[in-house]
Amino acid sequence: MGTVDGVPGWVDELAFPADGPPWLSMGLGRIDDEAWLVVDGERDDQLALRTRLLAERHDEVFAARPGTEVLDLVAGWLAGHAPGAVPGPTEGTVAVHPLEAAGRLVQEDLVVMVPRDGGYHLDAACLCFPSHWRLADKFEGSAAAIHGPVPGYADDLEARVDRYLDRLRGGTISARRNWSVHDLPDLFAPVPPPPRAIGPEEVPTGLWLRSERQTLRRLVASGAVLFTIRVQQAPFGVLAHRPEAAGRLAARIRAQPDDLTAMNGVAPYRSEILGWLDDVSV
Numbered sequence: 001m002g003t004v005d006g007v008p009g010w011v012d013e014l015a016f017p018a019d020g021p022p023w024l025s026m027g028l029g030r031i032d033d034e035a036w037l038v039v040d041g042e043r044d045d046q047l048a049l050r051t052r053l054l055a056e057r058h059d060e061v062f063a064a065r066p067g068t069e070v071l072d073l074v075a076g077w078l079a080g081h082a083p084g085a086v087p088g089p090t091e092g093t094v095a096v097h098p099l100e101a102a103g104r105l106v107q108e109d110l111v112v113m114v115p116r117d118g119g120y121h122l123d124a125a126c127l128c129f130p131s132h133w134r135l136a137d138k139f140e141g142s143a144a145a146i147h148g149p150v151p152g153y154a155d156d157l158e159a160r161v162d163r164y165l166d167r168l169r170g171g172t173i174s175a176r177r178n179w180s181v182h183d184l185p186d187l188f189a190p191v192p193p194p195p196r197a198i199g200p201e202e203v204p205t206g207l208w209l210r211s212e213r214q215t216l217r218r219l220v221a222s223g224a225v226l227f228t229i230r231v232q233q234a235p236f237g238v239l240a241h242r243p244e245a246a247g248r249l250a251a252r253i254r255a256q257p258d259d260l261t262a263m264n265g266v267a268p269y270r271s272e273i274l275g276w277l278d279d280v281s282v
Contacts, residue, residue, distance in 0.1 A: 007238045010211060014179050014245065016252040022156040023256050026164065028174040028216070036173055036215060037074075037106055038230050039082040046107045046187070050128045053188055054100065060190065063139045064099050064124035069221050070112065071098040074105055099124050108215075108228040113143065113165065115223055120165045122146055123224075129187040129231040131180060131212060132265070151259035165225055170218045181265040181273070182208045187231055195268035203276040204237025207269060236273075240280045247281030250274055 015027070053061050078086050087105065096104075103110050103126025112124040119142040127135045138146045143161055147153045168174075184193060185208050198206050210233040217226050239246040253266055253274060261267050 007241045008232065008234050010177075010213065010232045011209070011234060011238055011242060011245070013177055013213075014211060015177075016179075016245070016248040018248065018251040018255040020256065022152065023260055024150070024152050024156045026157065026160060027176040028164070029176070031173050031175045031215070033077070033173060034081055035175075036077060036217070037081075037108055037228065038213065039078075039085050039107070043085065043107055047104065049187060050104060050107075053128045054104065054126075057188075059136075061128045061135065061188075062097070062100050062103070062126050063135055064097050064112075065114070065140075069098070069219060070110055070226060071102040073219070073226070074102040074110075078105060100126055102126070103128070106228075108230045111227040111229065112219070113225040113227055115165075117142075119143060119162065120225060127229075129229070130190045131182075131210060131231065132189060132192045134190045149263075151257065151263060165216075168216060168218050168225060170220045173215055173217045175213065175215045177214070178212050179264070180210045181236070181269070182210045182233070183265075183269070184208070185233065187233075192265065198269060198272055200272045200275045203269070203272050204240060205235055207236040207273070208233045209236050209238065210265075236276075239277070243280055243282040246277045250277040250281055253277075 017025075075086065085105070099110060099112065109127045109129055110125065111122060111127065113120040114123040115121075116123075121140055121142050122138050123140060125135055125139070143165065144154070144158050147157070147161075150157075182189060182192075183196065183198075183206065210231065213230040213232060215228045218224075219226050239249065253261060253264075253270065258267070261270060266273055
């Protein structure tokens with residue numbers, strides 16, 4: 001997943017459908033095991049940041065109930081698909097929870113949804129790069145409770161997500177993407193900063209296009225579902241090199257309800273973003 005014309009490859013995976021309602025979709029597609037995780041040139045910097053966050057803000061970025069089994073799965077995948085990324089024996093992680101040890105090996109955040117009490121609950125996570133949500137607010141919550149603030153989730157997705165989690169088979173890996181706009185490049189972004197005034201000329205360098213590449217797979221031993229979240233972002237200006245995508249995003253913003261525009265982080269800058277997108281789109 002390299003770059004084309006200076007644009008990260010993941011940007012070309014974004015979809016901006018403007019034909020709702022419904023405005024929400026699961027958007028899941030099956031992927032091969034080889035494509036489960038992403039190892040790229042940002043690995044060293046991101047793992048260093050994860051290590052620092054786990055040392056300095058541990059209770060904000062890690063929480064776990066007993067009984068999760070992710071470390072062997074992650075380490076095995078790295079050994080098979082990215083052997084250069086496997087830590088040496090001196091980089092020990094023995095003293096920490098196995099899920100935290102796994103989280104220190106990959107650029108993805110790791111969230112474990114455990115089946116209990118008639119639903120799936122967030123009972124463990126190594127979450128260093130949240131996109132405007134806090135682990136403490138969601139820990140031990142059901143899938144429905146976690147997504148409660150998402151406009152339209154209860155009507156459009158809740159039942160479908162619950163069925164999907166129930167029916168997900170071992171060995172199947174699914175992936176999806178979302179998108180949002182941030183006004184800071186911070187990967188650790190649990191709380192949105194206060195909106196600031198920007199001019200249209202600041203949109204390409206002052207705003208960030210942020211995407212979460214999310215995957216789901218069944219953990220065979222426990223029956224839990226492992227949810228990985230890889231945050232990828234780029235200056236908003238990359239869309240100048242993708243005029244068709246810029247046009248689709250402008251159409252999406254104009255068509256979707258205001259509450260979704262707010263959730264995407266677009267609302268404070270809607271007029272400036274649309275003006276810039278119109279200038280660069282076809």
